[in-house]
Amino acid sequence: MILPEGIRAITEPKDMAAFLQGVRGETGNSPAVLLPETTEQVAQCQRYLESIDTPFVAQSGNTGLVGASVPDDTGTQVLLSLSRLRDTFELDLANRSLRVSAGFRLSEVNDRLAEHGLFFPIDLGSDPMIGGMLATNTGGGRFLRYGDVRRNTLGLTVVTGDEVLRLGSPVRKDNTGPDWKQMHIGSCGWFGTITEAILSLEPVVTDQATALVVPSSDAGMLTLLRHLETRVGPLLSAFEFMSRAAMAHTFDHAAALKNPFARGEIPETAVLIELSRPTKAPWDTALDEVLEAVLSEAWELPEAPIEDALFGRPQEIWALRHALSEGVKSAGPLIAFDLGFTRDKVIAFRAAMTRKLAADFPMMEICDFGHLGDGGLHFNLVKTDGPVESAFEQELRDYVVDEAVTAFGGSFSAEHGIGPKNIKYLEKTPDFQKAWHSGAGNPVLSGSGLIPRV
Known part of the structure; x- marks a missing residue:
């Protein structure tokens, strides 16, 4: 394999090992791992691989849970790692936006933004890279307040088979044509590799109130959710439910986690509720008081949706929610x-x-x-x-x-x-069948899902 000049490649099995295993134990084989550092180098890699008729898997942070971030076991797919795409980090404070390369991890982005009082408002238990978040349209725990990645993206740079596309811009209101970037967000790599994005940012939350609520029934959770949305509106930033089995395994796995329930008796279901806002004005009622008041109101509803409510520090309550994935995995x-x-x-x-x-x-x-x-x-x-x-x-x-x-x-x-975990179900959907029969191409597995090889 003769690569374009300046592009690093790894071919030794021991050096490739970390790239060839997913977080759920998926493994694959590859003749090489390519490590481009710029959008143009990604384009050069893709043009080269196309010229020798070699499929590739584009890998972002390798935190995905459906087996899409590693090659198959045939040893024919080259792995195109985006981990070195880190050449751009341009903050526009006036516009509250960030132009950033796809290889930055979410934690790095928010650490850099913190000193400016801003963050990218997607809350996750894992730490993916921006490119993978865009390809899969990540949601997260605070979707209720901020929406998904799609809602918070202004522009993209995408490498297709033969060109680099700049889609969208920092301008938030622009109806001069179709919003083509939306075809790529959540497309799982069908149409190209995302190498850069323009993200819309939000002010850092400094005022929070959280509670763990034990609902009186499953139906009571929906009653409580509607009550909160009516009474506190956009202050409601999270409404997360957790089953007893998931919590029990998590407490067993993470010994440092405190079990907050009375006598340690884990309820059938618990709901994490969060109210938040960037700042507290002098005339604002404290959010702890607001949350206690609206939950007290809920207790008096005819449906009686609440059995118990536990208030605590946001970090401690969220620690349980964020530990659930590893807790369940350990079971x-x-x-x-x-x-x-x-x-x-x-x-x-x-x-x-x-x-x-x-x-x-x-x-x-x-x-x-x-x-x-x-x-x-x-x-x-x-x-x-x-x-x-x-x-x-x-x-x-x-x-x-x-x-x-x-x-x-x-x-x-x-x-x-x-x-690989769910592609067979996609192939059965009407939209996929329409795309296939209209000549969209022969999809092959890629780093974030599928890339049509036209």
Whole structure:
């Protein structure tokens, strides 16, 4: 392989190892890992690989959960790492925007912005790179207040098969034509590799109030959510539910976490509620008082949606929420789903699957949690009787996805993108079939999902 001049490549197996394994244990093989440092070098790599008819996998932060960030095991796919794309970090304070390379991690971006009182408002338990966040349209825990990556992106630079596209601009109001950047955000790499973005920023939150609420019933969670949205409006920044099984495994795994529940008895479900704002004006009521007041009102509602409420420091309460993924992962062989529904269907789906799995897959323990405020559900199933065989996993995945999509009108990928774990379900969707038959190309797995090779 003779690469364009100036582009670094890794070919030694021991040096490539870290790039060829995903966070859920997926592994692959590759003849080389390419490490471009600029948009133009990415373009040179892609043109070169196209000229020798070699498929590639574009890898961002390698934090994805659907197996899309590593090559397959054929050893024919080159890995194109975006980790060295770090040449641009241009903050425009007046416009409250940031032009940034795709290789910066979310934590790095927010650390640099903190001194200016700004942040990129996507809250995650992991630490992905900006390119991967854009390719998968990440949401996160504060979607309810700030929306997803799509809502907070002004412009993109994308390398397609033969050119570099600059889409959008720092101008927020521009209706001079179609918003082409939106075709790439959340597209999982179908049309090209994102190398740079212009992000819209938000003032750092300095005033917060949080509570862990024990709902009186699953239906009570929706009653409480509607009450909060009516009474506090945009102050409501998070409404996250956690199941008892997920919390129990997390407390077992993370010994430093404090169990805040009375006598240590973990409830069937708990809801993390957060109110927040950038600053507190002299005339503003303290958010702790606001939260206590609206929850007291909820106690008096005819539906009585609250059984208990625990108030505490935001960092401590969020520590439990952010530890859930690792806690569940530690419980045993895990089969995880990232599902999206209308908000009422989250509750209905959970109830139906609790009954159905107990009958048809009794060895699976439901350890779910999610973003009830936006309909997102991390539906995690832990196998309690031994290892997961590939045939069994596929049978269970088909079972759960069919129920979610067919019976409840949901999405099989709320924010994790498309990869080997779920591509078969994409291929069955009407939109995919239309694109395929209209000549969109032959999709092959890439770093964030799919790249059409036209």
